[in-house]
Amino acid sequence: MATASVSFKSREDHRKQLELEEARKAGLAPAEVDEDGKEINPHIPQYMSSAPWYLNSEKPSLKHQRKWKSDPNYTKSWYDRGAKIFHANKYRKGACENCGAMTHDKKSCMERPRTVGAKWTNMQIAPDEKVESFELDYDGKRDRWNGYDPSTYTRVIAEYEAREEARKKYLKEQQLKKLEEKNGNQDDNDVGSDEDTEDGLKIDEAKVDESNQMDFAKVEKRVRTTGGGSTGTVRNLRIREDTAKYLLNLDVNSAYYDPKTRSMREDPLPDMDPNEKFYVGDNQNRLSGQALEFKQLNLHAWEAFEKGQDIHMQAAPSQAELLYKSFKIKKEKLKSETKEKIMEKYGNAASEEPLPRELLLGQSEREIEYDRTGRIIKGQDTSVPKSKYEEDVYINNHTSVWGSWWKDHQWGYKCCKQTIKNSYCTGLAGIEAAEASADLMKANMARKEAAEEEPVQHEEKRLATWGTDVPDDLVLDKKKLAESLKKEDERRREERDERKRKYNVKWNDEVTAEDMEAYRMKKIHHDDPMKDFLH
Structure with a gap:
Protein backbone atom coordinates (compact mmCIF):
# COMPACT_ATOMS: atom_id res chain seq x y z
CA MET A 1 0.00 0.00 0.00
CA ALA A 2 1.49 3.33 -1.08
CA THR A 3 1.48 5.68 1.86
CA ALA A 4 2.75 9.22 2.06
CA SER A 5 4.71 9.16 5.30
CA VAL A 6 4.74 7.41 8.60
CA SER A 7 2.44 9.21 11.05
CA PHE A 8 0.67 8.29 14.25
CA LYS A 9 -2.81 6.77 13.80
CA SER A 10 -5.37 5.82 16.36
CA ARG A 11 -6.70 2.34 16.68
CA GLU A 12 -9.92 3.27 14.88
CA ASP A 13 -8.06 4.96 12.01
CA HIS A 14 -5.77 1.96 11.67
CA ARG A 15 -8.77 -0.40 11.55
CA LYS A 16 -10.44 1.71 8.87
CA GLN A 17 -7.21 1.79 6.87
CA LEU A 18 -7.00 -2.01 6.94
CA GLU A 19 -10.63 -2.35 5.88
CA LEU A 20 -10.05 0.07 2.98
CA GLU A 21 -7.01 -1.91 1.84
CA GLU A 22 -8.99 -5.15 1.96
CA ALA A 23 -11.82 -3.54 -0.05
CA ARG A 24 -9.30 -2.29 -2.65
CA LYS A 25 -7.76 -5.74 -2.96
CA ALA A 26 -11.22 -7.28 -3.39
CA GLY A 27 -12.15 -4.68 -6.02
CA LEU A 28 -14.96 -3.14 -3.94
CA ALA A 29 -13.22 0.24 -3.58
CA PRO A 30 -11.36 2.28 -6.22
CA ALA A 31 -7.58 1.98 -6.29
CA GLU A 32 -5.35 4.67 -4.82
CA VAL A 33 -3.95 7.30 -7.22
CA ASP A 34 -0.41 8.68 -7.14
CA GLU A 35 0.87 12.20 -7.92
CA ASP A 36 0.72 11.68 -11.69
CA GLY A 37 -2.86 10.39 -11.58
CA LYS A 38 -1.94 6.73 -12.14
CA GLU A 39 -3.62 3.98 -10.17
CA ILE A 40 -1.48 2.06 -7.66
CA ASN A 41 -1.87 -1.70 -7.54
CA PRO A 42 -3.33 -2.54 -4.10
CA HIS A 43 -1.56 -5.91 -4.07
CA ILE A 44 1.88 -4.31 -3.89
CA PRO A 45 3.42 -5.11 -0.45
CA GLN A 46 3.83 -2.33 2.05
CA TYR A 47 7.62 -2.61 2.26
CA MET A 48 7.71 -1.78 -1.47
CA SER A 49 4.98 0.84 -1.61
CA SER A 50 5.93 2.86 1.50
CA ALA A 51 8.37 5.67 0.72
CA PRO A 52 11.45 6.29 2.91
CA TRP A 53 11.09 8.96 5.59
CA TYR A 54 13.86 11.16 4.21
CA LEU A 55 11.98 11.79 0.92
CA ASN A 56 9.21 13.66 2.76
CA SER A 57 6.57 12.62 0.24
CA GLU A 58 3.18 14.10 1.12
CA LYS A 59 1.14 12.04 -1.36
CA PRO A 60 1.20 8.31 -2.11
CA SER A 61 3.61 7.57 -4.92
CA LEU A 62 5.88 4.91 -6.35
CA LYS A 63 8.54 7.30 -7.56
CA HIS A 64 11.02 5.97 -5.02
CA GLN A 65 10.93 2.60 -6.82
CA ARG A 66 11.89 4.19 -10.14
CA LYS A 67 15.19 5.70 -11.18
CA TRP A 68 14.44 9.21 -10.02
CA LYS A 69 18.09 10.22 -9.73
CA SER A 70 19.06 10.65 -13.38
CA ASP A 71 22.42 11.99 -14.56
CA PRO A 72 21.81 15.23 -16.50
CA ASN A 73 25.11 14.90 -18.36
CA TYR A 74 24.35 11.46 -19.71
CA THR A 75 22.87 11.31 -23.22
CA LYS A 76 21.89 8.50 -25.53
CA SER A 77 22.56 10.45 -28.73
CA TRP A 78 25.47 9.59 -31.02
CA TYR A 79 27.79 11.30 -33.44
CA ASP A 80 26.29 12.71 -36.63
CA ARG A 81 28.67 11.06 -39.02
CA GLY A 82 29.57 12.92 -42.20
CA ALA A 83 27.66 16.09 -41.28
CA LYS A 84 29.07 19.43 -42.48
CA ILE A 85 28.35 22.81 -40.80
CA PHE A 86 30.04 25.59 -42.84
CA HIS A 87 31.67 25.82 -46.26
CA ALA A 88 34.11 28.74 -46.63
CA ASN A 89 35.10 30.34 -49.96
CA LYS A 90 38.67 31.31 -49.03
CA TYR A 91 41.39 30.10 -46.72
CA ARG A 92 41.15 31.15 -43.07
CA LYS A 93 43.96 31.59 -40.62
CA GLY A 94 44.51 28.49 -38.44
CA ALA A 95 42.71 26.16 -40.89
CA CYS A 96 44.16 22.98 -42.38
CA GLU A 97 46.94 23.75 -44.83
CA ASN A 98 45.94 20.82 -47.04
CA CYS A 99 42.13 21.11 -47.42
CA GLY A 100 41.25 24.43 -45.70
CA ALA A 101 38.83 23.10 -43.04
CA MET A 102 38.92 24.73 -39.59
CA THR A 103 38.06 21.57 -37.60
CA HIS A 104 41.46 19.84 -37.95
CA ASP A 105 45.09 20.48 -38.80
CA LYS A 106 47.29 19.23 -41.62
CA LYS A 107 48.60 16.26 -39.60
CA SER A 108 45.12 14.79 -38.96
CA CYS A 109 43.65 15.62 -42.39
CA MET A 110 41.87 12.65 -43.99
CA GLU A 111 41.97 13.96 -47.61
CA ARG A 112 44.71 12.94 -49.97
CA PRO A 113 47.80 15.21 -49.80
CA ARG A 114 47.55 17.87 -52.46
CA THR A 115 50.54 18.93 -54.54
CA VAL A 116 49.90 22.52 -53.54
CA GLY A 117 47.75 22.95 -50.46
CA ALA A 118 44.62 25.10 -50.12
CA LYS A 119 46.62 27.58 -48.04
CA TRP A 120 48.53 28.67 -51.14
CA THR A 121 46.00 28.00 -53.93
CA ASN A 122 42.96 29.36 -52.00
CA MET A 123 40.78 26.98 -54.07
CA GLN A 124 38.54 23.94 -53.33
CA ILE A 125 38.20 24.76 -49.66
CA ALA A 126 36.74 21.74 -47.78
CA PRO A 127 33.68 22.32 -45.51
CA ASP A 128 34.02 22.14 -41.74
CA GLU A 129 32.97 18.87 -40.07
CA LYS A 130 30.46 18.73 -37.28
CA VAL A 131 32.42 18.02 -34.08
CA GLU A 132 30.43 16.74 -31.10
CA SER A 133 31.38 15.65 -27.59
CA PHE A 134 29.25 13.43 -25.36
CA GLU A 135 29.63 12.50 -21.73
CA LEU A 136 28.70 8.81 -21.39
CA ASP A 137 28.49 6.76 -18.24
CA TYR A 138 30.31 3.50 -17.60
CA ASP A 139 27.87 1.35 -19.59
CA GLY A 140 27.51 3.85 -22.41
CA LYS A 141 31.25 3.91 -23.07
CA ARG A 142 31.34 0.11 -23.32
CA ASP A 143 28.14 -0.38 -25.34
CA ARG A 144 29.34 -1.91 -28.62
CA TRP A 145 25.94 -1.31 -30.27
CA ASN A 146 25.74 2.37 -29.31
CA GLY A 147 25.06 4.40 -32.43
CA TYR A 148 23.99 1.40 -34.52
CA ASP A 149 21.10 2.06 -36.91
CA PRO A 150 18.82 -1.02 -37.12
CA SER A 151 17.35 0.15 -40.42
CA THR A 152 20.67 -0.61 -42.14
CA TYR A 153 20.06 -4.33 -41.61
CA THR A 154 17.18 -4.23 -44.11
CA ARG A 155 19.78 -4.17 -46.89
CA VAL A 156 21.17 -7.52 -45.67
CA ILE A 157 17.67 -9.00 -45.54
CA ALA A 158 16.87 -7.67 -49.02
CA GLU A 159 20.08 -9.20 -50.38
CA TYR A 160 19.25 -12.64 -48.98
CA GLU A 161 15.64 -12.45 -50.18
CA ALA A 162 16.79 -11.51 -53.69
CA ARG A 163 19.22 -14.43 -53.67
CA GLU A 164 16.47 -16.83 -52.54
CA GLU A 165 14.09 -15.55 -55.23
CA ALA A 166 16.76 -16.02 -57.91
CA ARG A 167 17.42 -19.56 -56.69
CA LYS A 168 13.73 -20.46 -56.75
CA LYS A 169 13.34 -18.97 -60.22
CA TYR A 170 16.30 -20.96 -61.52
CA LEU A 171 14.97 -24.21 -60.03
CA LYS A 172 11.53 -23.55 -61.52
CA GLU A 173 13.04 -23.02 -64.97
CA GLN A 174 15.04 -26.23 -64.68
CA GLN A 175 11.96 -28.17 -63.63
CA LEU A 176 9.93 -26.82 -66.56
CA LYS A 177 12.75 -27.60 -68.95
CA LYS A 178 13.02 -31.23 -67.80
CA LEU A 179 9.25 -31.79 -67.96
CA GLU A 180 9.00 -30.28 -71.47
CA GLU A 181 11.90 -32.44 -72.72
CA LYS A 182 10.31 -35.56 -71.25
CA ASN A 183 6.96 -34.63 -72.82
CA GLY A 184 8.53 -33.97 -76.24
CA ASN A 185 10.52 -37.23 -76.34
CA GLN A 186 7.43 -39.44 -76.02
CA ASP A 187 5.89 -41.12 -79.09
CA ASP A 188 2.80 -39.73 -80.76
CA ASN A 189 0.85 -42.96 -80.12
CA ASP A 190 0.94 -42.53 -76.34
CA VAL A 191 -0.53 -39.04 -76.32
CA GLY A 192 -3.72 -40.01 -74.53
CA SER A 193 -2.12 -42.06 -71.78
CA ASP A 194 -2.42 -41.31 -68.07
CA GLU A 195 1.31 -40.49 -67.74
CA ASP A 196 1.01 -37.71 -70.32
CA THR A 197 -1.95 -36.26 -68.49
CA GLU A 198 0.07 -36.39 -65.25
CA ASP A 199 3.05 -34.65 -66.86
CA GLY A 200 0.75 -31.99 -68.26
CA LEU A 201 -0.66 -31.36 -64.83
CA LYS A 202 2.87 -31.12 -63.43
CA ILE A 203 3.79 -28.53 -66.07
CA ASP A 204 0.69 -26.48 -65.31
CA GLU A 205 1.41 -26.69 -61.59
CA ALA A 206 5.03 -25.66 -62.11
CA LYS A 207 3.95 -22.63 -64.16
CA VAL A 208 1.78 -21.36 -61.33
CA ASP A 209 3.54 -18.86 -59.09
CA GLU A 210 4.19 -19.96 -55.53
CA SER A 211 2.43 -16.86 -54.20
CA ASN A 212 -0.83 -18.06 -55.75
CA GLN A 213 -0.58 -21.54 -54.23
CA MET A 214 -1.89 -22.58 -50.83
CA ASP A 215 0.30 -21.36 -48.00
CA PHE A 216 -1.26 -23.42 -45.25
CA ALA A 217 2.22 -24.54 -44.10
CA LYS A 218 3.56 -20.98 -43.75
CA VAL A 219 3.16 -18.51 -40.91
CA GLU A 220 3.82 -14.81 -41.47
CA LYS A 221 5.67 -13.39 -38.48
CA ARG A 222 7.31 -10.07 -37.61
CA VAL A 223 11.05 -10.55 -37.05
CA ARG A 224 12.71 -8.13 -34.57
CA THR A 225 10.58 -5.12 -35.42
CA THR A 226 9.90 -2.25 -33.06
CA GLY A 227 7.91 0.05 -35.29
CA GLY A 228 7.53 -1.80 -38.57
CA GLY A 229 10.68 -3.23 -40.08
CA SER A 230 11.11 -6.40 -42.09
CA THR A 231 8.74 -9.31 -42.25
CA GLY A 232 10.12 -12.86 -42.44
CA THR A 233 8.46 -16.16 -43.24
CA VAL A 234 8.84 -18.89 -40.65
CA ARG A 235 7.91 -22.49 -41.48
CA ASN A 236 5.57 -24.13 -39.04
CA LEU A 237 6.69 -27.30 -37.25
CA ARG A 238 3.91 -29.43 -38.70
CA ILE A 239 0.95 -29.22 -41.03
CA ARG A 240 -2.32 -28.62 -39.19
CA GLU A 241 -3.89 -31.69 -40.79
CA ASP A 242 -1.41 -33.96 -38.98
CA THR A 243 -2.24 -35.50 -35.61
CA ALA A 244 -0.15 -34.38 -32.65
CA LYS A 245 2.09 -36.94 -30.96
CA TYR A 246 0.24 -36.83 -27.67
CA LEU A 247 -3.09 -37.54 -29.42
CA LEU A 248 -1.99 -40.79 -31.07
CA ASN A 249 -2.62 -42.79 -27.91
CA LEU A 250 -4.75 -41.30 -25.14
CA ASP A 251 -3.87 -44.03 -22.65
CA VAL A 252 -2.26 -42.61 -19.49
CA ASN A 253 0.25 -45.47 -19.31
CA SER A 254 1.37 -45.13 -22.94
CA ALA A 255 4.57 -43.44 -24.16
CA TYR A 256 5.58 -40.32 -22.21
CA TYR A 257 5.33 -36.97 -24.02
CA ASP A 258 7.60 -34.15 -22.83
CA PRO A 259 5.83 -30.84 -23.56
CA LYS A 260 8.96 -28.77 -23.00
CA THR A 261 11.04 -30.43 -25.72
CA ARG A 262 8.00 -31.72 -27.71
CA SER A 263 9.55 -35.17 -27.79
CA MET A 264 8.08 -38.65 -27.41
CA ARG A 265 10.90 -41.17 -27.34
CA GLU A 266 8.94 -44.42 -27.17
CA ASP A 267 6.48 -45.77 -29.71
CA PRO A 268 2.94 -44.65 -28.77
CA LEU A 269 1.35 -47.54 -30.73
CA PRO A 270 3.62 -50.57 -30.34
CA ASP A 271 0.91 -53.12 -31.24
CA MET A 272 -0.08 -51.43 -34.48
CA ASP A 273 0.93 -52.76 -37.91
CA PRO A 274 4.32 -51.20 -38.85
CA ASN A 275 3.15 -50.67 -42.45
CA GLU A 276 0.29 -48.44 -41.27
CA LYS A 277 2.28 -46.35 -38.78
CA PHE A 278 3.84 -43.03 -39.81
CA TYR A 279 5.39 -42.26 -36.39
CA VAL A 280 7.29 -44.80 -34.26
CA GLY A 281 8.92 -42.52 -31.67
CA ASP A 282 11.94 -40.24 -31.57
CA ASN A 283 14.25 -43.13 -30.64
CA GLN A 284 13.91 -44.40 -34.20
CA ASN A 285 15.87 -41.37 -35.41
CA ARG A 286 18.66 -42.13 -32.95
CA LEU A 287 18.93 -45.77 -34.01
CA SER A 288 18.98 -45.24 -37.77
CA GLY A 289 20.78 -43.24 -40.42
CA GLN A 290 23.76 -41.05 -39.64
CA ALA A 291 22.92 -40.91 -35.92
CA LEU A 292 23.77 -44.61 -35.58
CA GLU A 293 26.98 -44.17 -37.57
CA PHE A 294 28.00 -41.26 -35.36
CA LYS A 295 27.29 -43.35 -32.25
CA GLN A 296 29.46 -46.19 -33.57
CA LEU A 297 32.22 -43.68 -34.38
CA ASN A 298 32.16 -42.38 -30.79
CA LEU A 299 32.28 -45.92 -29.37
CA HIS A 300 35.24 -46.79 -31.59
CA ALA A 301 37.09 -43.63 -30.49
CA TRP A 302 36.52 -44.44 -26.79
CA GLU A 303 37.66 -48.05 -27.19
CA ALA A 304 40.75 -46.99 -29.15
CA PHE A 305 41.64 -44.43 -26.44
CA GLU A 306 41.29 -47.08 -23.72
CA LYS A 307 43.63 -49.39 -25.66
CA GLY A 308 46.38 -46.75 -25.84
CA GLN A 309 45.62 -44.87 -29.09
CA ASP A 310 46.18 -41.10 -28.94
CA ILE A 311 42.75 -40.16 -30.32
CA HIS A 312 39.96 -37.85 -29.21
CA MET A 313 36.63 -37.42 -30.97
CA GLN A 314 36.11 -33.79 -29.98
CA ALA A 315 39.72 -32.64 -30.32
CA ALA A 316 40.48 -34.32 -33.69
CA PRO A 317 37.24 -35.52 -35.37
CA SER A 318 38.85 -35.95 -38.80
CA GLN A 319 41.58 -38.17 -37.38
CA ALA A 320 38.99 -40.27 -35.52
CA GLU A 321 36.89 -40.68 -38.68
CA LEU A 322 39.88 -41.72 -40.79
CA LEU A 323 40.95 -44.22 -38.14
CA TYR A 324 37.41 -45.65 -38.03
CA LYS A 325 37.32 -46.00 -41.84
CA SER A 326 40.66 -47.83 -41.89
CA PHE A 327 39.43 -50.04 -39.04
CA LYS A 328 36.31 -51.01 -41.02
CA ILE A 329 38.39 -51.79 -44.11
CA LYS A 330 40.75 -54.01 -42.11
CA LYS A 331 37.80 -55.70 -40.40
CA GLU A 332 36.11 -56.50 -43.73
CA LYS A 333 39.40 -57.77 -45.12
CA LEU A 334 39.97 -60.03 -42.12
CA LYS A 335 36.37 -61.25 -42.31
CA SER A 336 36.73 -62.16 -45.99
CA GLU A 337 40.03 -63.95 -45.36
CA THR A 338 38.44 -66.00 -42.54
CA LYS A 339 35.50 -66.86 -44.79
CA GLU A 340 37.82 -67.98 -47.59
CA LYS A 341 39.81 -70.19 -45.20
CA ILE A 342 36.63 -71.85 -43.88
CA MET A 343 35.31 -72.43 -47.41
CA GLU A 344 38.67 -73.80 -48.52
CA LYS A 345 38.72 -76.23 -45.60
CA TYR A 346 35.07 -77.35 -45.43
CA GLY A 347 33.77 -76.40 -48.86
CA ASN A 348 30.91 -74.16 -49.92
CA ALA A 349 27.41 -75.61 -49.96
CA ALA A 350 26.05 -72.53 -51.72
CA SER A 351 28.47 -72.70 -54.63
CA GLU A 352 27.37 -73.07 -58.23
CA GLU A 353 28.94 -76.52 -58.61
CA PRO A 354 26.23 -79.09 -59.36
CA LEU A 355 25.64 -81.73 -56.72
CA PRO A 356 25.77 -85.44 -57.61
CA ARG A 357 22.56 -86.94 -58.92
CA GLU A 358 22.53 -89.56 -56.17
CA LEU A 359 22.42 -86.85 -53.52
CA LEU A 360 19.75 -84.87 -55.31
CA LEU A 361 17.35 -87.77 -55.90
CA GLY A 362 18.39 -89.84 -52.89
CA GLN A 363 18.84 -93.01 -55.03
CA SER A 364 21.61 -95.63 -54.89
CA GLU A 365 22.19 -99.28 -55.99
CA ARG A 366 22.62 -100.48 -52.42
CA GLU A 367 19.77 -102.58 -51.02
CA ILE A 368 18.86 -101.91 -47.40
CA GLU A 369 16.27 -103.80 -45.34
CA TYR A 370 14.43 -102.15 -42.43
CA ASP A 371 12.22 -103.53 -39.67
CA ARG A 372 8.91 -102.15 -38.46
CA THR A 373 10.56 -99.69 -36.11
CA GLY A 374 12.79 -98.26 -38.86
CA ARG A 375 16.02 -99.87 -37.74
CA ILE A 376 18.40 -101.30 -40.36
CA ILE A 377 18.39 -105.11 -40.46
CA LYS A 378 20.44 -105.80 -43.55
CA GLY A 379 22.33 -103.96 -46.23
CA GLN A 380 24.31 -101.31 -44.41
CA ASP A 381 26.77 -101.45 -41.56
CA THR A 382 26.04 -99.23 -38.61
CA SER A 383 28.53 -96.41 -38.63
CA VAL A 384 30.16 -95.34 -35.44
CA PRO A 385 29.66 -91.62 -34.95
CA LYS A 386 32.86 -89.67 -35.34
CA SER A 387 33.96 -86.69 -33.28
CA LYS A 388 35.83 -83.59 -34.39
CA TYR A 389 39.07 -84.96 -32.91
CA GLU A 390 41.40 -87.43 -34.63
CA GLU A 391 40.68 -91.05 -33.70
CA ASP A 392 42.65 -94.31 -33.87
CA VAL A 393 45.98 -92.54 -34.38
CA TYR A 394 48.83 -94.66 -32.99
CA ILE A 395 52.16 -92.95 -32.27
CA ASN A 396 55.59 -94.14 -31.11
CA ASN A 397 55.03 -97.78 -32.11
CA HIS A 398 51.96 -98.11 -29.84
CA THR A 399 49.15 -100.49 -30.79
CA SER A 400 46.55 -98.73 -28.64
CA VAL A 401 45.62 -95.12 -28.01
CA TRP A 402 46.32 -93.01 -24.93
CA GLY A 403 43.62 -93.57 -22.32
CA SER A 404 42.94 -97.21 -23.15
CA TRP A 405 44.36 -98.37 -19.79
CA TRP A 406 43.59 -97.18 -16.23
CA LYS A 407 45.33 -98.05 -12.98
CA ASP A 408 45.84 -96.30 -9.65
CA HIS A 409 44.01 -93.17 -10.82
CA GLN A 410 46.25 -92.79 -13.88
CA TRP A 411 45.60 -93.18 -17.60
CA GLY A 412 48.01 -95.00 -19.88
CA TYR A 413 48.56 -97.25 -22.90
CA LYS A 414 47.04 -100.74 -22.84
CA CYS A 415 49.75 -102.24 -25.07
CA CYS A 416 52.67 -101.52 -22.72
CA LYS A 417 50.88 -100.30 -19.54
CA GLN A 418 52.84 -97.04 -19.44
CA THR A 419 51.36 -93.96 -17.76
CA ILE A 420 53.67 -91.43 -19.44
CA LYS A 421 52.05 -89.76 -22.44
CA ASN A 422 53.95 -89.64 -25.75
CA SER A 423 56.36 -92.32 -24.46
CA TYR A 424 57.80 -95.00 -26.74
CA CYS A 425 56.08 -98.40 -26.65
CA THR A 426 58.14 -101.16 -24.94
CA GLY A 427 55.65 -103.99 -25.39
CA LEU A 428 55.68 -107.11 -23.17
CA ALA A 429 59.30 -106.52 -22.11
CA GLY A 430 58.29 -103.17 -20.69
CA ILE A 431 55.39 -104.75 -18.81
CA GLU A 432 57.70 -107.40 -17.28
CA ALA A 433 60.32 -104.77 -16.36
CA ALA A 434 57.64 -102.61 -14.73
CA GLU A 435 56.34 -105.56 -12.70
CA ALA A 436 59.90 -106.52 -11.58
CA SER A 437 60.57 -102.89 -10.61
CA ALA A 438 57.35 -102.80 -8.61
CA ASP A 439 58.25 -106.06 -6.79
CA LEU A 440 61.74 -104.74 -5.97
CA MET A 441 60.26 -101.51 -4.66
CA LYS A 442 57.86 -103.43 -2.42
CA ALA A 443 60.74 -105.57 -1.00
CA ASN A 444 62.81 -102.46 -0.28
CA MET A 445 59.91 -100.80 1.47
CA ALA A 446 59.32 -103.91 3.64
CA ARG A 447 63.02 -104.04 4.58
CA LYS A 448 62.99 -100.36 5.49
CA GLU A 449 59.93 -100.77 7.68
CA ALA A 450 61.56 -103.72 9.51
CA ALA A 451 64.73 -101.69 10.10
CA GLU A 452 62.77 -98.76 11.51
CA GLU A 453 61.09 -100.99 14.10
CA GLU A 454 64.48 -101.99 15.75
CA PRO A 455 65.90 -99.11 17.88
CA VAL A 456 69.51 -98.17 17.05
CA GLN A 457 71.80 -97.78 20.08
CA HIS A 458 74.17 -94.88 19.61
CA GLU A 459 77.47 -94.81 21.54
CA GLU A 460 77.79 -91.76 23.74
CA LYS A 461 80.83 -89.71 22.91
CA ARG A 462 82.74 -87.71 25.46
CA LEU A 463 83.36 -84.17 24.39
CA ALA A 464 85.88 -81.78 25.79
CA THR A 465 84.88 -78.44 27.21
CA TRP A 466 86.02 -76.69 24.03
CA GLY A 467 83.70 -78.88 21.92
CA THR A 468 86.09 -81.36 20.27
CA ASP A 469 86.24 -85.09 20.76
CA VAL A 470 88.15 -86.18 23.85
CA PRO A 471 90.85 -88.69 22.97
CA ASP A 472 90.93 -91.82 25.06
CA ASP A 473 94.47 -91.22 26.41
CA LEU A 474 93.83 -87.54 27.44
CA VAL A 475 94.34 -86.87 31.16
CA LEU A 476 94.07 -83.33 32.57
CA ASP A 477 96.17 -82.44 35.60
CA LYS A 478 94.04 -80.61 38.17
CA LYS A 479 96.96 -78.53 39.52
Missing part, protein backbone atom coordinates in the same frame (compact mmCIF):
# COMPACT_ATOMS: atom_id res chain seq x y z
CA LYS A 480 98.00 -77.43 36.04
CA LEU A 481 94.37 -76.65 35.21
CA ALA A 482 94.10 -74.41 38.34
CA GLU A 483 97.34 -72.60 37.36
CA SER A 484 96.02 -72.11 33.80
CA LEU A 485 92.80 -70.62 35.15
CA LYS A 486 94.82 -68.14 37.25
CA LYS A 487 96.92 -67.18 34.21
CA GLU A 488 93.74 -66.64 32.17
CA ASP A 489 92.36 -64.36 34.89
CA GLU A 490 95.57 -62.30 34.96
CA ARG A 491 95.55 -62.03 31.15
CA ARG A 492 92.01 -60.75 31.14
CA ARG A 493 92.86 -58.19 33.85
CA GLU A 494 95.76 -56.89 31.77
CA GLU A 495 93.43 -56.60 28.76
CA ARG A 496 91.05 -54.46 30.79
CA ASP A 497 93.80 -52.14 32.13
CA GLU A 498 96.86 -51.82 29.90
CA ARG A 499 98.72 -49.76 32.55
CA LYS A 500 99.50 -52.94 34.46
CA ARG A 501 101.26 -54.44 31.46
CA LYS A 502 105.04 -54.50 31.95
CA TYR A 503 107.45 -52.92 29.51
CA ASN A 504 109.43 -56.04 28.74
CA VAL A 505 106.89 -58.77 28.13
CA LYS A 506 107.89 -62.28 27.25
CA TRP A 507 105.26 -64.45 25.60
CA ASN A 508 105.15 -68.20 25.79
CA ASP A 509 103.69 -69.64 22.59
CA GLU A 510 103.34 -73.12 23.93
CA VAL A 511 99.68 -73.95 24.66
CA THR A 512 98.96 -77.02 26.70
CA ALA A 513 95.72 -78.91 27.00
CA GLU A 514 95.14 -77.38 30.44
CA ASP A 515 95.60 -73.82 28.99
CA MET A 516 93.13 -74.59 26.18
CA GLU A 517 90.63 -76.00 28.67
CA ALA A 518 91.01 -72.88 30.89
CA TYR A 519 90.43 -70.57 27.86
CA ARG A 520 87.32 -72.50 26.86
CA MET A 521 85.97 -72.38 30.38
CA LYS A 522 86.52 -68.62 30.74
CA LYS A 523 85.26 -67.77 27.26
CA ILE A 524 81.99 -65.82 27.19
CA HIS A 525 79.26 -67.46 25.16
CA HIS A 526 76.85 -64.82 23.81
CA ASP A 527 74.06 -67.36 23.59
CA ASP A 528 74.37 -68.19 27.29
CA PRO A 529 71.46 -66.59 29.21
CA MET A 530 73.64 -66.44 32.37
CA LYS A 531 76.57 -64.69 30.75
CA ASP A 532 75.94 -61.46 32.70
CA PHE A 533 76.41 -63.27 36.03
CA LEU A 534 79.82 -64.89 35.32
CA HIS A 535 81.98 -61.94 36.41
